[in-house]
Amino acid sequence: MRRRDVITLASGATLAWLPFARAQQSSRKVWRLAFLNTDSWESEVQRALFEVFRDELRKLGYVDGKNLVIERRAAEGHYERLDQLANELIALRPDVVVAVATPAIAAARRATATTPIVMWGVGDAVALGFIKSLAHPGGNLTGVATMFSDTVGKSLELLHSILPAATRVAVLGRSNATHKRLFEEAEAAAKTLGLVTIPISAPSRDDLGQAFETMVQEKCDALFVLAGPIEPQIVLLAAGKKMPAIYQFSAYVDLGGLASYGASLALMGKQTAHYTAKIFQGAKPAELPVEQPVGFELALNLKTAAALGLSIPAAVIARADKVIE
Numbered sequence: 064m065r066r067r068d069v070i071t072l073a074s075g076a077t078l079a080w081l082p083f084a085r086a087q088q089s090s091r092k093v094w095r096l097a098f099l100n101t102d103s104w105e106s107e108v109q110r111a112l113f114e115v116f117r118d119e120l121r122k123l124g125y126v127d128g129k130n131l132v133i134e135r136r137a138a139e140g141h142y143e144r145l146d147q148l149a150n151e152l153i154a155l156r157p158d159v160v161v162a163v164a165t166p167a168i169a170a171a172r173r174a175t176a177t178t179p180i181v182m183w184g185v186g187d188a189v190a191l192g193f194i195k196s197l198a199h200p201g202g203n204l205t206g207v208a209t210m211f212s213d214t215v216g217k218s219l220e221l222l223h224s225i226l227p228a229a230t231r232v233a234v235l236g237r238s239n240a241t242h243k244r245l246f247e248e249a250e251a252a253a254k255t256l257g258l259v260t261i262p263i264s265a266p267s268r269d270d271l272g273q274a275f276e277t278m279v280q281e282k283c284d285a286l287f288v289l290a291g292p293i294e295p296q297i298v299l300l301a302a303g304k305k306m307p308a309i310y311q312f313s314a315y316v317d318l319g320g321l322a323s324y325g326a327s328l329a330l331m332g333k334q335t336a337h338y339t340a341k342i343f344q345g346a347k348p349a350e351l352p353v354e355q356p357v358g359f360e361l362a363l364n365l366k367t368a369a370a371l372g373l374s375i376p377a378a379v380i381a382r383a384d385k386v387i388e
Contacts, residue, residue, distance in 0.1 A: 093130050094343050097157035099149055099167045100137040102292040108314040109137075109293065115329045116161075116183075119336035125343065138167070140268045140292060142238050145170035153178060159342050161335060164292055165241050168193060172204060179348045182206030183335040184328070186241030186290075188353060197353045205348040207334045208355055209326055211290040211311050212245055216252040218324045221361065222285055222309045223256045224379050225322060225368075229284035229307075231259050235274060237291045238266045245289045260287075268294055275300045288315070290325065307371055313362035313385055321367045322375075326356035360384040 102109045113135075117127055125131045134155050136148040149170040152160060162171040163183045171180045172193060185208055188194045195201035197208070222232065234249050236242035246262055253260045261281045265274040271294070278286065286308040288297060298318045301308040310316070311325035334354055341351060362385040368375050380386060 091130075093132060094125060094159075095155065095157045096131060096133045096339065097152035097155060097160040098133055098135045099145070099152060099160060099162045099171055100135070101140065101142065101145065101164045101167045102137060102294075103139045104135065104137050106293060106295070108295075108318070112314075112328055112332050116332040116336050119333045120339065123336065123340040125340060140294065142166045142267070146173060149174035159339050161339060165191065165239055166292075168204070169240065175203065177203055179342045180204045180206075181335055181338045181342065181348075182208075182353070184209045184290075184326075184331055185353075186211060187244065190244070191240055194353060199349070200351065200353060201349050203348050205351040205353055206338055207331045208353055209290060209331075210355055211241070211325060212248050214311065214325050214359065215245060215248040216255075218287060218309055218311060219249060219252045219256060219258065221322060221324050221379065222287060222307075223258065225309075225373060225375055226285050226307055229258070231261060231281065231283045231285075233261045233263045233278040233281065233283040233286045233306075235263045235265060235286060235288045235297070237264075237289070239289070239291050242289050242291070249287060249289075268296060271296055271300060275304050275306070278306060279304060285309070293318075302367075302370070305371060307373065313360050316362040316364045316385065316387060319364060319367055321364055321371065321373075323360075323362045325359065327358040327360050330358040331356055363387070 127133050134152060136152055138144045138148060145167055153174045160171050160178055160180045161183055162168040162180055165186055168182045168185055180203055182204060193204050234246050236246060250260045261283055263274050263277055265271045286301060286306050288308055288310045290311040293312060293314050295318050298315060298320050307321050310320050310323040312328060313323045316323050361383045363375060363383045364387040
C-alpha cells in the first residue's frame, strides 16, 4: 500500500471517529492531562503550538477549565530536569501524559509503565524501544512519529539548491537519542551531493555559542540543524555568523531562519489531540497504531536570504508552502 493511501485511511478513520467522540461527552468526569515539554513556555512558538493542541481538544469536547485540567511542566531546554518533572506529573495521577519530543518521551516512559503516554513527535520509536511496532505499540505509549530521518535527504537537496557552491556543511545535534541516526542519514545523503558533513554537538543551549565558533573554525559554508526543541538562539547565532542554515521545523523560518523542510508541527499537534481524546474515551495505547505526519512543508525566508546576499532559485520558491518576504 502506498504511503499516501495509508495517510488517507488514517485521516478517514480519525474523521469517522469524531461523531462517536462528541456523542460521549455526557460524562461529568473531569479529565486530568499531564503535558511534558522539553522547551520553554516563554517561547512564542511553543505557546502557539500548545494552543493548536488545546483548541483541537476543545473541538472534540474537552475544555480546559471545564471538564479538563491540564498540568504543564517544561524543562526550559535543560534535559537533566525531565525525569524530575515527569515524576512530578505522574504523582498527580493524570489520565494521559502528552510528551513532546524524544527526550521528554523517554523521561515519561521511565516515570510510568501504566499511565497512557501520547508521543507528540518521536523519531524511530521502535529502535528507541518505546513501542513494539508502529501497527501494534503493545505498551502504554502511542502517538505521532516525525519521519525526520526520511526527510533528511530532501533537506540537504534544498540546501544544495540554494547554495550550490557550498561544500562543507555543519550538522548541529543536541542531547537527543535520535541524532546519531539522523547524522548518519545526513552524511550518506551529503555524499551523493558532493558535500562533506561536519558533526557539531551542543548538548545544552549553553553550548550553542561554542558550537558556532567551531563551525567557523571548521570553515563550514552552511548549517543543517537536526530536529529538536526549538531554540531561537540558533537563529540569532546563525545570523551573527552569516551562516546560511536549513532546519527541519518551519517555526525556525518564522523566527528568521533561512529555510526548512519537514513535518508540520501544528498538524502533528492536532493528531496528538485526537489520540488524547481517544484514550479519554477508553482506547488502549497498546492498540492504537502510531501514525505518520499528515503534512510536510517547505518554508523559505526571503528577507534572511537577502541579508545573506543569497538569491533563492525561482523553481525552489515555486515549490514552497510558506514564503516570508
